[in-house]
Amino acid sequence: MKKFFALMMAAMMVVAMFAGCGNAEADAGTIKIGMTGPLTGGAAVYGTAVEAGMKIAVEEINAAAGEDGLKIEFKSQDDEHDAEKALNAYNTLKDWGMQFFAGAVTTAPCLSIAPSAVEDQIFMMTPSGSSEKIANSGSNIFQMCFTDPNQGANAAVLVSEKNLGTNIGIIYDSSDDYSKGLMQGFKDKAAELGLNIVCETSFTNANSSDLSTQVTQCKDEGCDFVFLPFYATEAAQVLTYANKIGYEPTFFGCDGMDGVLTSDGFNTDLAEGLILMTPFNPDAPETQDFVAKYQAMMNDVVPNQFAADGYDVIYAIYDACVATGIDGATPAADACAKLEEYFATYSFDGLTGTGMTWDASGMISKIPAAVIIENGKYVAF
Amino acid sequence: MQVLQYLINGVSIGSVYAIIALGYTMVYGIAKMLNFAHGDVIMVGAYISFCVTNYMGLPAIVSILAAMVVCTVLGILIEKLAYKPLRGTSSLAVLITAIGVSYFLQNAAQLIWGTAPKSFTSIVTFKPFSFADGALVITGEVIITIAVSILVMVGLTLFTGKTRMGKAMRAVSEDRDAAQLMGINVNQTISMTFAIGSALAAIAGVLLCSTVPTLQPTTGSMPGIRAFTAAVIGGIGSIPGAMLGGILLGIIETFSKKYISTEFSDAIVFAVLILILLVKPTGLLGKQVQEKV
Numbered sequence: 001m002k003k004f005f006a007l008m009m010a011a012m013m014v015v016a017m018f019a020g021c022g023n024a025e026a027d028a029g030t031i032k033i034g035m036t037g038p039l040t041g042g043a044a045v046y047g048t049a050v051e052a053g054m055k056i057a058v059e060e061i062n063a064a065a066g067e068d069g070l071k072i073e074f075k076s077q078d079d080e081h082d083a084e085k086a087l088n089a090y091n092t093l094k095d096w097g098m099q100f101f102a103g104a105v106t107t108a109p110c111l112s113i114a115p116s117a118v119e120d121q122i123f124m125m126t127p128s129g130s131s132e133k134i135a136n137s138g139s140n141i142f143q144m145c146f147t148d149p150n151q152g153a154n155a156a157v158l159v160s161e162k163n164l165g166t167n168i169g170i171i172y173d174s175s176d177d178y179s180k181g182l183m184q185g186f187k188d189k190a191a192e193l194g195l196n197i198v199c200e201t202s203f204t205n206a207n208s209s210d211l212s213t214q215v216t217q218c219k220d221e222g223c224d225f226v227f228l229p230f231y232a233t234e235a236a237q238v239l240t241y242a243n244k245i246g247y248e249p250t251f252f253g254c255d256g257m258d259g260v261l262t263s264d265g266f267n268t269d270l271a272e273g274l275i276l277m278t279p280f281n282p283d284a285p286e287t288q289d290f291v292a293k294y295q296a297m298m299n300d301v302v303p304n305q306f307a308a309d310g311y312d313v314i315y316a317i318y319d320a321c322v323a324t325g326i327d328g329a330t331p332a333a334d335a336c337a338k339l340e341e342y343f344a345t346y347s348f349d350g351l352t353g354t355g356m357t358w359d360a361s362g363m364i365s366k367i368p369a370a371v372i373i374e375n376g377k378y379v380a381f
Numbered sequence: 382m383q384v385l386q387y388l389i390n391g392v393s394i395g396s397v398y399a400i401i402a403l404g405y406t407m408v409y410g411i412a413k414m415l416n417f418a419h420g421d422v423i424m425v426g427a428y429i430s431f432c433v434t435n436y437m438g439l440p441a442i443v444s445i446l447a448a449m450v451v452c453t454v455l456g457i458l459i460e461k462l463a464y465k466p467l468r469g470t471s472s473l474a475v476l477i478t479a480i481g482v483s484y485f486l487q488n489a490a491q492l493i494w495g496t497a498p499k500s501f502t503s504i505v506t507f508k509p510f511s512f513a514d515g516a517l518v519i520t521g522e523v524i525i526t527i528a529v530s531i532l533v534m535v536g537l538t539l540f541t542g543k544t545r546m547g548k549a550m551r552a553v554s555e556d557r558d559a560a561q562l563m564g565i566n567v568n569q570t571i572s573m574t575f576a577i578g579s580a581l582a583a584i585a586g587v588l589l590c591s592t593v594p595t596l597q598p599t600t601g602s603m604p605g606i607r608a609f610t611a612a613v614i615g616g617i618g619s620i621p622g623a624m625l626g627g628i629l630l631g632i633i634e635t636f637s638k639k640y641i642s643t644e645f646s647d648a649i650v651f652a653v654l655i656l657i658l659l660v661k662p663t664g665l666l667g668k669q670v671q672e673k674v
Contacts, residue, residue: 041496044496045497174644203644204644206647207603207634207638207643210394210592212394213387213635213638216386233498233595236594237593240500244509244520245515245518246509246515246518263499264435264497265502267500267502
């Protein structure tokens with residue numbers, strides 16, 4: 001019996017060796033881009049959106065490349081929004097021969113992968129991981145979305161420029177880094193601009209099921225503008241309760257609130273007049289081609305900004321590769337060094353903005369866009 | 382006026398806790414087990430109601446009835462499949478099984494309805510009452526929830542006190558073996574208890590989601606835990622105790638959010654629970670039961 005196992009083991013090792021050989025072979029005409037994201041589990045809605053957006057970009061590029069053009073081979077792995085699984089997924093991709101890492105989707109997995117990407121010198125660009133800690137992890141880590149404090153600060157600038165409110169209220173999720181980052185960025189900028197914050201109140205993940213007290217507090221303080229830096233789930237609650245008690249300030253959300261209109265059973269009348277910062281507008285004429293392709297792929301679901309960010313990441317990496325002469329035979333570390341240099345002066349036009357540039361730490365600079373909801377549709381604000 | 386508004390908010394969420402707590406206390410009082418899956422039966426009830434109104438376009442009242450029927454069947458099934466085989470074993474085994482059932486229901490709901498939250502449309506259609514130029518607003522949900530929870534409380538008290546089945550339940554609660562000797566069908570009685578508890582859960586689910594519109598597979602778990610706390614504060618096993626505990630908990634939670642901290646409201650609620658149990662170990666309205674030796 002022992003002999004049998006020993007033979008089995010030997011056989012497996014031989015197979016593994018051959019498998020390894022197969023992977024090492026690189027095709028110069030095809031670059032390899034890997035992605036991880038929550039494709040199942042509670043955050044799956046974000047991961048599947050990014051994955052679909054990326055696949056659309058890859059298909060477009062490969063179709064346009066023709067016989068001799070540079071093509072992309074794309075592989076996605078599920079990280080279930082779990083830091084440890086994300087690292088395993090990243091290693092799987094590395095074994096596959098990934099040259100560029102277009103992930104992860106959510107912040108915690110990004111932070112767990114970043115140190116490895118720095119060590120391996122693999123160029124990493126996250127479509128949607130928005131913590132500033134991600135870009136600060138290393139010089140080869142880039143972001144396609146705004147960092148949280150930057151987005152918060154942009155929101156404050158918009159409030160000040162458009163004169164949206166005199167008495168400002170903030171409700172935020174103190175158990176969530178995204179929400180806290182936005183709130184802090186908004187508050188710091190607001191203080192600088194002389195905005196009048198009269199009410200600041202919070203909730204946690206554990207007691208988010210009842211937000212009536214927080215809304216009533218804003219109402220009591222006479223807020224005519226309420227900043228809501230959190231996700232669509234809680235936003236639906238706030239809007240519903242405010243409507244019940246007849247409270248009608250200007251509500252202002254961030255990109256996390258994207259998707260509030262498509263929540264099953266949500267009465268879109270409640271969101272009338274809601275302003276939210278999102279780099280992607282599925283109702284704009286220039287995005288219609290992408291929206292149609294996405295809907296064909298995802299059973300008529302309207303794409304959100306996560307899908308658009310994913311799409312842009314693929315194009316940003318691909319265009320940069322073409323410009324710098326990187327191909328499938330370039331080792332990942334060399335490609336990384338070239339791209340790092342190229343991104344310092346790179347200006348990229350995509351679905352989520354035009355003239356996007358990146359600073360030395362890898363944070364993006366693009367024009368912050370906001371939309372207002374009118375008649376159940378996004379209208380540029 | 383301001384204080385009054387927070388008081389109403391507190392009573393509003395408190396009466397939802399109360400109606401969930403009534404289900405907990407009912408099952409504990411009679412079957413002597415903590416049915417931790419109760420919160421998840423509530424979630425199932427809310428989903429059924431959501432589907433009937435949103436996908437089939439039927440009126441709210443039909444959706445509540447459908448939810449009650451489905452939850453009753455589900456409650457009896459859970460009892461038959463998960464708890465009955467363990468009757469007579471240690472209470473710890475039953476408790477762990479209940480937690481297992483809870484996870485099972487949550488994950489089954491994720492499979493069936495997906496993880497994306499749904500927005501529940503309130504079953505209450507009449508306009509909120511507004512006093513003093515909108516400074517004080519009482520929503521229709523508050524009135525309906527309080528009315529329903531009082532009705533259920535009175536109904537349950539009468540049922541366990543006056544009817545034959547109710548008396549059988551109390552007999553089973555007091556001494557299962559003696560009740561059996563007196564010709565009471567213990568299994569049937571316990572099944573009945575679960576049926577009633579689960580039907581109540583369906584009503585609670587609809588009311589919970591009318592008050593707080595987000596519906597997702599984990600919707601029942603946190604309110605379930607709070608309602609369990611409420612049942613313990615009021616004295617678990619006592620029907621008026623569950624009602625009192627629920628409303629008290631809702632008020633404490635809302636006031637601590639308003640006057641102390643929105644972040645530590647849970648800590649304060651559970652600190653109050655500890656305090657009450659230190660002073661009155663059986664809860665506010667709980668009876669002191671002599672342990673038989």
